[in-house]
Amino acid sequence: MKAVIQRVSQASVSIDGHVVGRIGNGLLVLICAEATDTESTSDRLLAKLxxxxxFSDEAGKMNRSIQDVEGGLLIVSQFTLAADVWSGNRPGFSGAADPETGERLYNHFVQAARKLHPIVETGVFGADMQVNLTNDGPVTIPIQL
Structure with a gap:
């Protein structure tokens, strides 16, 4: 699985002008299931995340986790993270999981996150979404498992 996480002071996701998920301080998690991913891959990614x-401690060092600061998670599916841009000018997405598998793994990730963390918001799998965020730092980290 691939993810891009952004430390945010606020983030929201909207569909057709209606907010479907919103957090304050926390992490925006853009997530993509790839063709070879499983529930085990999803669980490892969540544990790492x-x-x-x-997040900064009292000394200003990045030393605290999302759980330490009790921040929110906004989890948004984004299959375009699987883009292959190495040949030609149009991205290919053959590395992404098929839609059924992608949705199953996304839902697994969200359900597991809700069991382990108190504040979890989401987008809608496969929807055309608009994401609004204020990146804090900025801190943006790609993760691939």
């Missing part, structure tokens, strides 16, 4: 120390 929840323990990743990218």
């Amino acid at each position: 929840l323990k990743l120390r990218i």
